[in-house]
Amino acid sequence: MSDALKKVAIVGVYESAQARRLNRTPEDLYKEIVLGALNDAGLTIKDVDGVVGGNPLLNEGEGRGMPGSVFAEYFGTELRYSGQALTATQAPALGILHAMEAVATGRASTVLVAMAAATPGFGVAGGDSGQSVSGDQWLSPFGLARVGYYGMFAHRHMHEYGTTPEQLARVAVNHRKHALLNPNAIMHDRGPITVSDVLGSRMIYDPLHLLDCSPVNEGGGAIIVTTEERARSLKHPAIRVLGFAECYSAVDIFHLPSITAFDGNGGQSGRDAFAMAGVTPNDIDVAQISDHFSISPIIELEDLGFCKKGEGGAFVESGAVELGGKMPINTNGGYLSHSHAGSPGIFDIIELVRQLRGEAGERQVPNARIGLHHGVGATYISAQTAILARD
Amino acid sequence: MSEYQKPLPTPTELTQPFWDGVREEKLLVQKCSGCGTLRHIPKPWCANCLSDDYTWSQLSGKGEVYSYTIMHRAPATSFQTEIPYAVALVELEEGVRMISNLVGVPIEDVKIGMPVKVVYEHVNDEAALFKFAPA
Ligand SMILES: [Zn+2]
Numbered sequence: 001m002s003d004a005l006k007k008v009a010i011v012g013v014y015e016s017a018q019a020r021r022l023n024r025t026p027e028d029l030y031k032e033i034v035l036g037a038l039n040d041a042g043l044t045i046k047d048v049d050g051v052v053g054g055n056p057l058l059n060e061g062e063g064r065g066m067p068g069s070v071f072a073e074y075f076g077t078e079l080r081y082s083g084q085a086l087t088a089t090q091a092p093a094l095g096i097l098h099a100m101e102a103v104a105t106g107r108a109s110t111v112l113v114a115m116a117a118a119t120p121g122f123g124v125a126g127g128d129s130g131q132s133v134s135g136d137q138w139l140s141p142f143g144l145a146r147v148g149y150y151g152m153f154a155h156r157h158m159h160e161y162g163t164t165p166e167q168l169a170r171v172a173v174n175h176r177k178h179a180l181l182n183p184n185a186i187m188h189d190r191g192p193i194t195v196s197d198v199l200g201s202r203m204i205y206d207p208l209h210l211l212d213c214s215p216v217n218e219g220g221g222a223i224i225v226t227t228e229e230r231a232r233s234l235k236h237p238a239i240r241v242l243g244f245a246e247c248y249s250a251v252d253i254f255h256l257p258s259i260t261a262f263d264g265n266g267g268q269s270g271r272d273a274f275a276m277a278g279v280t281p282n283d284i285d286v287a288q289i290s291d292h293f294s295i296s297p298i299i300e301l302e303d304l305g306f307c308k309k310g311e312g313g314a315f316v317e318s319g320a321v322e323l324g325g326k327m328p329i330n331t332n333g334g335y336l337s338h339s340h341a342g343s344p345g346i347f348d349i350i351e352l353v354r355q356l357r358g359e360a361g362e363r364q365v366p367n368a369r370i371g372l373h374h375g376v377g378a379t380y381i382s383a384q385t386a387i388l389a390r391d
Numbered sequence: 392m393s394e395y396q397k398p399l400p401t402p403t404e405l406t407q408p409f410w411d412g413v414r415e416e417k418l419l420v421q422k423c424s425g426c427g428t429l430r431h432i433p434k435p436w437c438a439n440c441l442s443d444d445y446t447w448s449q450l451s452g453k454g455e456v457y458s459y460t461i462m463h464r465a466p467a468t469s470f471q472t473e474i475p476y477a478v479a480l481v482e483l484e485e486g487v488r489m490i491s492n493l494v495g496v497p498i499e500d501v502k503i504g505m506p507v508k509v510v511y512e513h514v515n516d517e518a519a520l521f522k523f524a525p526a
Pocket of ligand 1: 423424425426427428437438439440441442
């Protein structure tokens with residue numbers, strides 16, 4: 001753990017209701033999560049002097065100004081820091097990094113990272129949602145949406161390593177199982193699913209079936225980062241970030257040497273984050289691994305070194321990644337069954353904080369002390385790893 | 392002839408020669424004058440040696456399927472009548488990869504490693520697309 005990171009702690013988290021449609025404005029949702037995270041931390045709006053991330057209030061009124069200026073005006077405060085993190089899915093998770101850097105360098109003392117996704121108006125915190133085919137001369141004439149890449153990743157992984165559709169399906173089955181233990185998961189009341197349910201659901205991007213794909217839904221979440229000193233007087237045990245690293249390799253898959261390993265050459269961000277944290281994969285008690293599609297965590301588990309390259313499918317099938325297994329992942333239900341709203345990386349960090357505080361209820365991993373988040377960008381070509389721990 | 396409804400390429404100055412080549416039934420990629428590296432998609436300089444100089448080099452059009460997906464959900468309404476259809480990441484024998492549709496093969500017969508060759512579709516008076524068919 002670097003000296004800079006020692007000065008910083010995560011002290012507040014909040015997650016709104018998650019639903020297909022919330023039927024509320026993004027502005028209203030934003031206010032709820034901002035106040036919710038502050039309340040969780042035992043802080044007030046006057047304590048906030050920095051923000052990171054998209055701010056739906058930019059859509060309000062005359063729609064002008066920097067996110068920080070708009071925040072200051074609407075919440076009647078004054079900020080010293082306004083940061084942006086611009087990758088669609090992982091923006092808020094990366095936002096934590098910007099927040100920590102701002103606090104560690106003394107540019108701000110308490111920074112809010114928030115993500116509110118509700119229609120109409122502001123949704124994803126920057127970046128291409130990947131859902132549209134317009135404007136891309138290399139994909140749109142051929143009817144390929146960027147999300148279709150995941151079908152290509154899956155086929156190649158199956159080809160190189162013998163991964164099976166049943167193993168892919170097992171990811172969705174496991175995450176649904178976890179969602180049933182999380183009252184805030186959108187699939188909480190939908191009951192369990194089986195491997196045959198997944199394989200029997202309609203095909204979307206072959207070999208990925210409907211239940212291999214995350215839903216499109218709405219929701220928000222927020223996180224408060226402050227100084228270690230401040231954290232000591234607050235109500236929850238401080239959650240520390242032991243290590244955090246990123247890897248960027250390409251914009252598009254034309255340029256990747258391999259499409260079955262995305263975190264650089266052999267898990268770059270994972271390696272860097274483990275080294276910074278001074279821990280190994282064996283030390284991780286609980287992990288949140290981006291699962292836009294069932295193939296993703298299989299590849300990410302390999303990249304992180306939780307299993308050997310090519311063995312991700314078998315690792316999942318062994319039950320190791322379920323609650324009660326040796327490396328439980330996506331205990332909140334993941335993007336597949338908890339929420340894929342906006343930039344869902346924020347829910348990964350929130351879930352780890354809850355697990356490390358021991359607040360995860362029925363889905364609590366006993367004595368969870370060190371947690372890991374790994375996220376990949378919308379087209380898999382950026383990745384980051386964060387390793388969190390309870391003080 | 393009914394009007395072509397699907398999205399057409401929207402070339403930039405940099406990519407215009409590629410699409411002009413397709414119209415003339417040539418598959419062109421940039422070849423770095425500094426180090427000889429071939430590159431697709433077009434870029435103003437070579438990522439290998441950073442040289443700004445390049446020529447357009449014609450590929451054989453032969454390659455193999457590196458990976459693929461079958462689209463069962465149309466990403467735009469104009470593709471609704473086409474689903475399911477195959478989109479492949481094709482590795483050309485010169486080493487560059489391109490994405491396009493696989494045609495002339497039933498979707499259930501698409502396999503990684505299958506040899507393919509480029510074919511051209513002149514979709515209207517102005518535009519043509521490159522696609523791949525079994526070789
Ligand atoms: Zn060169």
